[in-house]
Amino acid sequence: MFVFAAVLSVLLAVVGLAAGLPKALLKGNIPAQLQSAGGLSAPLVRFIGLAELAATAGLLAGLFWQPIGVAAALGFAVLLVGAIGFHAKSGDYANPETRGNAMAPAILTIIAIAVAVTLILAS
Template structure:
């Protein structure tokens, strides 16, 4: 079970880092889109990005100390559920142009829940 937990943790960490770094630096289209389309402030976008980067560190360290990995995976799950809520409010799931991007947090939330479960079972 530990191998599955480690693989899911690494996948989630890589995705979290790839998503969080541009937001933390306020670089790229995603940060601009969150500010213009979703109406989020630059400070809130940066906060989300920093939380994702910190979660990356927690997931990697959690490979060696599982309670931290579990906490980081739970934090990622909460962040992704928040992203789904924002996409629902922006009506992105009803818009075919935005539906693909809005579906990513749903899929990743499922991966993060699976990570939490497998880390708990591996303890």
């Protein structure tokens, strides 16, 4: 069970790194691909990026101490639920052009919960 938890943790950490790094390193205005009808401010985008990077670090640390990994996975799931709410409020799920990108947080939420459950079961 631990091998499965480790694989899921690493995969989710890679996604968190890929999503969080550009947001955390954001300088100036928000790029077009991060803009939406909701109008996130640049400092908020940077904060979200830092939270994603913290979750990434926690997921990797959780490979050595499982309680940290569980907390990181659950924290990442909470962040992703917020993203789902933001996309829903922005109408991204109703728009066929933006629906694909808006589905990523929903899928990743399921994976984050699976990481937390597998880490709990592996301990």
